[in-house]
Amino acid sequence: MQIYALVDCNHFYVSCERAFAPYLQNQPVGILSNNDGCLVALSPELKNLGVTRGTPGFKINEIVKNQKVYLFSSNYELYGDMSTRVMKILASMVNDIEIYSIDEAFLFIDNISDKKIVYDLALEIKKKVYQFTSIPISIGLAKTKTLAKIATNMAKKSFNGIFELLDENIEENLLKSTSIENIWGIGRNYTKRLNKYGIFTGYDFIKASPYLIRKEMGIVGERSQLELKGTPCSDMTTLPPDTKSIICSRSFGKPVSSYEKLLETVSTYCSTAVHNLREKGLVAKNLTLFITTNPFKDTKQYANYINCSLPDYTAYTPEFLNLCAILLKKIFKENYQYKKSGIMLTDIIKQNVIQPNLFSLSYGDDKRHLVMRVMDKINNKFGTEKIYFASNGVKKSWKMKREKTSKRFTTRWDELMTVK
DNA sequence: TCTGGGGTCCTAGGACCC
DNA sequence: TCTGGGGTCCTAGGACCC
Numbered sequence: 074m075q076i077y078a079l080v081d082c083n084h085f086y087v088s089c090e091r092a093f094a095p096y097l098q099n100q101p102v103g104i105l106s107n108n109d110g111c112l113v114a115l116s117p118e119l120k121n122l123g124v125t126r127g128t129p130g131f132k133i134n135e136i137v138k139n140q141k142v143y144l145f146s147s148n149y150e151l152y153g154d155m156s157t158r159v160m161k162i163l164a165s166m167v168n169d170i171e172i173y174s175i176d177e178a179f180l181f182i183d184n185i186s187d188k189k190i191v192y193d194l195a196l197e198i199k200k201k202v203y204q205f206t207s208i209p210i211s212i213g214l215a216k217t218k219t220l221a222k223i224a225t226n227m228a229k230k231s232f233n234g235i236f237e238l239l240d241e242n243i244e245e246n247l248l249k250s251t252s253i254e255n256i257w258g259i260g261r262n263y264t265k266r267l268n269k270y271g272i273f274t275g276y277d278f279i280k281a282s283p284y285l286i287r288k289e290m291g292i293v294g295e296r297s298q299l300e301l302k303g304t305p306c307s308d309m310t311t312l313p314p315d316t317k318s319i320i321c322s323r324s325f326g327k328p329v330s331s332y333e334k335l336l337e338t339v340s341t342y343c344s345t346a347v348h349n350l351r352e353k354g355l356v357a358k359n360l361t362l363f364i365t366t367n368p369f370k371d372t373k374q375y376a377n378y379i380n381c382s383l384p385d386y387t388a389y390t391p392e393f394l395n396l397c398a399i400l401l402k403k404i405f406k407e408n409y410q411y412k413k414s415g416i417m418l419t420d421i422i423k424q425n426v427i428q429p430n431l432f433s434l435s436y437g438d439d440k441r442h443l444v445m446r447v448m449d450k451i452n453n454k455f456g457t458e459k460i461y462f463a464s465n466g467v468k469k470s471w472k473m474k475r476e477k478t479s480k481r482f483t484t485r486w487d488e489l490m491t492v493k
Numbered sequence: 494t495c496t497g498g499g500g501t502c503c504t505a506g507g508a509c510c511c
Numbered sequence: 512t513c514t515g516g517g518g519t520c521c522t523a524g525g526a527c528c529c
Contacts, residue, residue, distance in 0.1 A: 106497035129496040174529045260527050320499050369496055
């Protein structure tokens with residue numbers, strides 16, 4: 074018997090905050106996105122107050138005032154580290170694990186003939202993860218990943234946090250009561266299209282003609298359909314896939330209109346992205362830069378992007394920074410209130426497979442590489458941006474808001490939890 | 494005043510090649 | 512009536528995911 078188990082951490086960011094602040098237990102808790110913009114994670118108690126994911130923070134001021142809601146800025150350093158801990162525990166308990174996102178992982182369970190044993194294993198996993206991280210998880214068990222997703226949704230509605238979907242009658246009933254928009258791979262747009270053909274539930278979907286599904290959704294839809302019928306169509310990818318792009322973009326705390334300040338923003342984001350590139354042992358050749366005004370405001374709108382390739386693959390920050398200045402000049406327009414900018418690195422390969430250009434040194438061998446290494450070492454040890462490029466700006470009046478951040482309890486010595 | 498950020502995959506169409 | 516056929520590569524855009 075081959076079983077896919079999907080482990081999903083319950084309201085993960087909230088649970089991370091709760092792990093270090095027990096008074097948040099059973100209280101309405103919400104985590105805000107970057108710039109304290111909108112809600113990205115909610116505790117069930119907050120959901121019960123009628124608040125939904127994606128709501129802008131300022132729209133719930135009223136509720137926050139009246140109901141005592143605890144709001145936090147997102148603390149990705151903490152969540153990332155907690156995620157690593159959870160994944161390590163999972164990996165120690167099964168042979169094959171595919172880390173799917175910061176709070177989800179597929180486990181592949183093979184060679185177990187008895188359903189009961191699988192269920193007990195899931196129970197043990199859940200217990201152990203909670204014991205070592207105090208993160209509550211839900212586990213769905215099924216024949217394919219897509220079915221496991223549905224099982225996990227059920228597991229979240231109690232059932233001890235574990236739902237096993239291996240009985241065909243239960244499967245059929247569950248598909249009948251599952252709307253297609255809740256199926257993995259079917260989003261808002263495909264839901265609308267399929268509704269036109271009278272397809273509303275998972276059951277309608279598996280009964281629909283494969284030709285129709287193929288026509289409307291392409292190969293992806295056809296795969297989803299097969300998976301729901303019990304045929305696995307996606308392998309476990311136990312090795313992390315090669316990075317194809319790295320994006321760094323942010324909204325500003327305050328709008329920016331001068332070229333100089335806008336350049337500070339893209340330079341800062343660019344430095345971060347190229348740093349990430351180096352951390353992964355990669356080099357890139359292509360840079361895309363974009364700027365945009367605030368689409369939610371009634372002011373003059375402008376958005377544009379531009380993209381350019383370097384002559385060689387590199388992870389040398391100044392080279393990208395120079396390019397940023399040139400590219401920004403080309404698309405920058407005066408008299409606009411810019412709200413967001415960003416850069417994307419593409420055409421990425423591993424540093425150790427660079428094909429050196431006949432006329433230049435390869436990045437790994439020259440002094441530029443060493444300078445970057447020293448810089449990264451200093452910043453990794455003493456904190457981000459201890460040393461940085463002048464083009465990133467010194468004052469950064471546009472910096473994003475993060476007014477309610479908790480401490481980075483698990484990754485900074487000076488932010489360890491104190492017990493009074 | 495205040496509305497996130499980072500990714501992947503697939504497809505259609507155009508340019509170009511022999 | 513009918514105007515070759517087969518292929519690759521690249522890009523933009525659309526869809527999805529968390």
